[in-house]
Structures are given as structure tokens and as C-alpha cells.
Amino acid sequence: MEDKKPYLYLNAFLAKDEHASLQAAEYLKRSSQVNSYELDSKYELEGKLFVKIPTEKKPKWSGFTEDITGVSLDELANRSSSAVLIIKTSQATIAFTFGYGRFLIDAKYFVQDFGIKTALNTLNHDSLRSVDLFTLEDQAVQKKSQASRESSVGVFGIDISRDVLRAVTGSPKDGVSLRNISGGDAIYSFGIEMDVEEIPKLVDLLSDYYANDSYKSNFSWVDNIRKIKEKSEIDYLDLKLVDKIKAKSTEIIITIPEIIQWDSIYGFSFTRTKSSIKPIIEPKEYLDNIDVATLSIESIKRDRLFVYDVHENEHEHQIYKCIYFEHKETDKTYILFAGLWYEIDNSFVTRVDATLSQIEISSLAFPKVYVWDEVKDGKTKLKIEPEGDYNERASASHAYHLLDKKLIKSNRTTTSIELCDLMTDSKQFIHVKHRKGGSAGLSHLFAQGSVSAEILLGDKEFRKKARTVLKKVRSGLQDAVPLDSFKSDGVEVVFLILGEDSATLKSNLPFFSKVNLSKAFENLSQRGFKVSIAGVETEPKPTA
Structure with a gap:
């Protein structure tokens, strides 16, 4: 009788190809306090295991409970365990995290949409159990929907024109040998029965699952809008914004990122021209008074829009969160809205414009x-x-x-x-x-x-x-x-x-x-x- 393989529940992160040459330890945050372990040579694996050096911590409420009893409650001290296993093959590098291990790795080296895209490529679209959405309303609203049984995407009331899919869980589609799949942003989680020597094969399999586009047959709408999380991408787009502000472009729109009672508002003003109160938000007033020489994304984030109501109350908003700005490239349009960057597929932009032209x-x-x-x-x-x-x-x-x-x-x-x-x-x-x-x-x-x-x-x-x-x-x-x-x-x-x-x-x-x-x-x-x-x-x- 064949030995039953052990069942594991794993969390995986895929390293970006351009960082494939890094040493295993370099994928971790500099601040991570870890012990590192070589892997048993009998398995012939390339990689390392890192285990966080544990510290004992008492929960926040321990002070209150010790006060009320008048004694030190040693059993309240808890230790959390965290580990990261980095495995390299000729095809890919994957970090498997255990406990709180995901906080040990440096996110900038890993593929931002590995979790969500791989989940969509491997899930049966009629077997979803939960979806996390980010809805672009007047303010971005986060929603989590769970179904009491496996359901198709239609049950969750997703609005494909303004919902950004953040995470999804469900069962595998035919031919996928993983179980209990969930994915969100960079993290892909799944159950699998396997022996240790099969890990390289699993790394290549996960890399293949990410690399294909099979999700497009049932989830093509997820490409309509993507929230950008990667720092390097945000930095690039922020520089485009700074250039337009320096050029005092009319493309810079300043709006209030939330619904307010308009009839109770009598005016607005900006940092540097605070006493010049206008009844509508005039971006020109802000742009004409910036110091172009010292302008940076940090200075924009320090600037404020002031809002005054009829009762003489004053509120303020960070300008960066009030700026609405579109940056177009060949196949994508990038939008800064309520302090967050989004990538919009240009074919979606075209569809929306075509609908508007009929009005x-x-x-x-x-x-x-x-x-x-x-x-x-x-x-x-x-x-x-x-x-x-x-x-x-x-x-x-x-x-x-x-x-x-x-x-x-x-x-x-x-x-x-x-x-x-x-x-x-x-x-x-x-x-x-x-x-x-x-x-x-x-x-x-x-x-x-x-x-x-x-x-x-x-x-x-x-x-x-x-x-x-x-x-x-x-x-x-x-x-x-x-x-x-x-x-x-x-x-x-x-x-x-x-x-x-x-x-x-x-x-x-x-x-x-x-x-x-x-x-x-x-x-x-x-x-x-x-x-x-x-x-x-x-x-x-x-x-x-």
C-alpha cells in the first residue's frame, strides 16, 4: 500500500523575474530578525529556511487584568511563530510563508497580482465561496461577500464597471490538483498533498498557473480596473503628476473626495492662499501659488484644501487626496482618485465613452x-x-x-x-x-x-x-x-x-x-x- 502523502496548507509569493539572481536572504526585509537554516542535502533543493527569532509579548489588555487581580499573569505572555521557505528552480523563485512569515519578506521583490490572478486561473468560477471587492463610489468602499455554499460570480452582485476584485476563495477547476484555493493581491494560498522532494515541481506548476490567461474566459472584467499597490509604479506615476503640476496643467482637477452638504459650504481655499476664499474649488488658484523649484510629491502631500461652512467651521483635506488626474499611455489609462492610483484598461475607457456619446x-x-x-x-x-x-x-x-x-x-x-x-x-x-x-x-x-x-x-x-x-x-x-x-x-x-x-x-x-x-x-x-x-x-x- 502506498504511503499517504502529508497534507499541507501553503501560502506562496512569486518573486519577480528581474530579481531571480538575489540570494535567498535578500528577499527578506532588512529589519527581519531571523535564524537561517540550510536545507537537507538529500533533497537536492536550492533554497533556505528562515525562522523568526521569537519574542514574548503580553497582550494590550494584560495591564488591566493584572491590575484587577493585583498579580502578574505570566501565562498571558504569547509567542508567535513565523518562517519563510525560499525555493529556487531554473524557472522561478517562490517564498512559502508560515505563521506570520509574510511580514518577513520584502514585498517589492514579489509579483503584486500573483495571488489574485493565479486564483482566478485555477478556480472553478461556479465554486466561489467569498469575494473581496473595492468599489469605486464617491469614495472607494471595501466589501467582503460570503456565500453559504459554492456559488457563481453572479451571486455576489459584482458590478463589473466599478468593482475592483481584491481577493477570492473557492474550489479548483478540473485538472487542478490543489484544494481550498484563495488568492488576493500577492499571496496565493492552497492545500496540497505532497512529499518534500516534490517542491521544485510545485514551484514550476505555480509559476505556470500564474503565467497563463485562462481567467479571461470567465473573469475578463477584472482587467477593467486594477488598483496599483506597487511602490515603484506609484512613484513613476507620482512623478508624472509632479510634472503636470509644475506645468500648471489644466488637466489637474481638484475635488472633494467625499459627499458633503453643498448648501452648507460657502467656500474653499488652499495652503499659501488661505485667506482667499472662493465659492468653488479653483485648481488654478492652487497651481499659480506653488513654488515650482521646491515642488515634490512630499510637498504636495503636505498641502491642504480648506473647506468653510456657513457656521464658520473649517475642515481641511490633504491636496493629494483631492487631486483627480488621468495619465494616458498606449494601452492603459492611469487615474489618481481619492489618493489612490488605478490602472484602467483603455478598451474599457473606450466602451464608457461610446455609451456616453449616446446620451x-x-x-x-x-x-x-x-x-x-x-x-x-x-x-x-x-x-x-x-x-x-x-x-x-x-x-x-x-x-x-x-x-x-x-x-x-x-x-x-x-x-x-x-x-x-x-x-x-x-x-x-x-x-x-x-x-x-x-x-x-x-x-x-x-x-x-x-x-x-x-x-x-x-x-x-x-x-x-x-x-x-x-x-x-x-x-x-x-x-x-x-x-x-x-x-x-x-x-x-x-x-x-x-x-x-x-x-x-x-x-x-x-x-x-x-x-x-x-x-x-x-x-x-x-x-x-x-x-x-x-x-x-x-x-x-x-x-x-
Whole structure:
């Protein structure tokens, strides 16, 4: 009877080809305190084992428990074990880590996407048990989804237009002799039955699993967007950013990386021009006042955007996290968004632009947005018309019905929602937002238009409440929303953006806002709604 091979659960990291000539010890962080061991010569392996020299540590809460008992609790001291086995073959070098061994190796020598790509190449796409996603919303949101049984990717509700896959676990596909596979970023973990002498064969096998592109048949969307983690790549892109800032390029957009209450904000200013408060974020103000000679990525990270609200509160944001910047190369577009770099596949960029080109510019007429100077305490502040005031004025001057702030409750949403901000007699539902806030507010606008239209279509209770609201605005207006046979046909959703002309609007949107607009457009068009977009510029407020 053949001896059963031992079962091992291993964590693997693949060294980059350009570092293949390093000595085994050089793959570790300089600070790692380890003992190194040669491998038994009978196995004829090239490599070394490194074991962390253990130190005893007491947990943070031991002070409290010793206080309350008045004695030293020696049994609370714990030792953690860590080891790294480096194995080289003529084809590849792999670090197998044990315990906390992954913290001993220096990440810069290892392939950043080895774990996730190898997992996708070796997993059965219908056998996933969990996925970790990073969703590009107004802020990047991290999500972990687990299924109670093996499931296909569709069960996890992945949005392939804005979800970055970070990690995945599941069962192997046919022909793959590994078990319990999981992979995320650089680390690939799996179970295997094998003898020690088979390790070189395993190293070559893992290298082959990484090198092929079989994942493309079921997971091709993962190439749409990749979050960049590698320091050398980030450093290269940061230098491109510095060059553009030095050149005072109009491609540098500064936005707030989170959703805020725009009507409560009266202005913004920057480091070096702190007392010059403007009602919208003006990148030119920042760029014109930098010291080009001393500019570096470190100095940019020290700079701040200051935000002031109507209650005289002041908040600040790191400029680096507020910069939105796109750097294009032949087959990739790199985007800095909320302080993180992403690599976007150009074919994905092209698809999004193609969708946007189908969205028509609205034929409706809208007034421009007012700006004016206001003197207070001897200081001149430039002001911009709040959304609420603009909606009232547009309603009065163009006979649009004002529905702004008229909230309707729905069982399908966690909060009450507006049907729209303005409405015409011809079933045009107009949603209005300022451009001044950058991508967060705009993504919110596109989501709002989508949600309102979907709920109108699918929720009778919501239509009933909407009819009551519409009737109060003007008798007969409720006929636009029949209670029983509401049809999307003949209904138009209009997105109106304040502060930018219609002609340049679509091309000037940040990429992730473009993604959110194209999603809203596809979503609403498929349900039979017409979708259009409009923009209006600013003008000085006439003096009475």
C-alpha cells in the first residue's frame, strides 16, 4: 500500500523575474530578525529556511487584568511563530510563508497580482465561496461577500464597471490538483498533498498557473480596473503628476473626495492662499501659488484644501487626496482618485465613452447660475447661488414645477427621496446638482435619478404618495404618474449640472463619474426611459 502523502496548507509569493539572481536572504526585509537554516542535502533543493527569532509579548489588555487581580499573569505572555521557505528552480523563485512569515519578506521583490490572478486561473468560477471587492463610489468602499455554499460570480452582485476584485476563495477547476484555493493581491494560498522532494515541481506548476490567461474566459472584467499597490509604479506615476503640476496643467482637477452638504459650504481655499476664499474649488488658484523649484510629491502631500461652512467651521483635506488626474499611455489609462492610483484598461475607457456619446443634450432652456461678491467684516467673499435658490428661480422663470425638498417615502429605499428637483408638463423629471463639488456630488446625482425612476416604475405605494405630492404642486400634475399602469414610455430623466456648459460637460467629467453616468443611462434606457443631460454656466448676479 502506498504511503499517504502529508497534507499541507501553503501560502506562496512569486518573486519577480528581474530579481531571480538575489540570494535567498535578500528577499527578506532588512529589519527581519531571523535564524537561517540550510536545507537537507538529500533533497537536492536550492533554497533556505528562515525562522523568526521569537519574542514574548503580553497582550494590550494584560495591564488591566493584572491590575484587577493585583498579580502578574505570566501565562498571558504569547509567542508567535513565523518562517519563510525560499525555493529556487531554473524557472522561478517562490517564498512559502508560515505563521506570520509574510511580514518577513520584502514585498517589492514579489509579483503584486500573483495571488489574485493565479486564483482566478485555477478556480472553478461556479465554486466561489467569498469575494473581496473595492468599489469605486464617491469614495472607494471595501466589501467582503460570503456565500453559504459554492456559488457563481453572479451571486455576489459584482458590478463589473466599478468593482475592483481584491481577493477570492473557492474550489479548483478540473485538472487542478490543489484544494481550498484563495488568492488576493500577492499571496496565493492552497492545500496540497505532497512529499518534500516534490517542491521544485510545485514551484514550476505555480509559476505556470500564474503565467497563463485562462481567467479571461470567465473573469475578463477584472482587467477593467486594477488598483496599483506597487511602490515603484506609484512613484513613476507620482512623478508624472509632479510634472503636470509644475506645468500648471489644466488637466489637474481638484475635488472633494467625499459627499458633503453643498448648501452648507460657502467656500474653499488652499495652503499659501488661505485667506482667499472662493465659492468653488479653483485648481488654478492652487497651481499659480506653488513654488515650482521646491515642488515634490512630499510637498504636495503636505498641502491642504480648506473647506468653510456657513457656521464658520473649517475642515481641511490633504491636496493629494483631492487631486483627480488621468495619465494616458498606449494601452492603459492611469487615474489618481481619492489618493489612490488605478490602472484602467483603455478598451474599457473606450466602451464608457461610446455609451456616453449616446446620451443626448437636453433641449430644455435653463437660466445660468448666479455668482456675486459679498462684503462681510471688511472681507470680500465670492458667493455662488445655492441649489435650492437656483431651482426656485428656474421654476419661476421657465414655468417648471418645483419639487425640490419634497420628500417621498418608499419601502425600497432606506431614506425618503425626491421625485426630482424640477418637472415639466411633458413628463420631464429634472435632477439638479452643482458641478463645484467634483465627482462625489455628481455620482450622487446620477444615482438619485436612477433610483427615483426605478421606484416610480416598480412601487405602487410610492406612486400613490408621489401623486399626492404632485397634486399639491398643481392640480392635474398627478396625471403624469398614473397609479396603476405607469409606463416609462414618454418619460424623460434630465440631469442638469450647474457650473459647466452643456457642450463640454460629458468630456470634462472625471472618469468614475462617467462610469456612473453611463450606468444610469444604460439602466434607465433598458427600462424604457429617455435620458438627457444639460449644463449651465455661471454669470454675475444682476444688481437690483
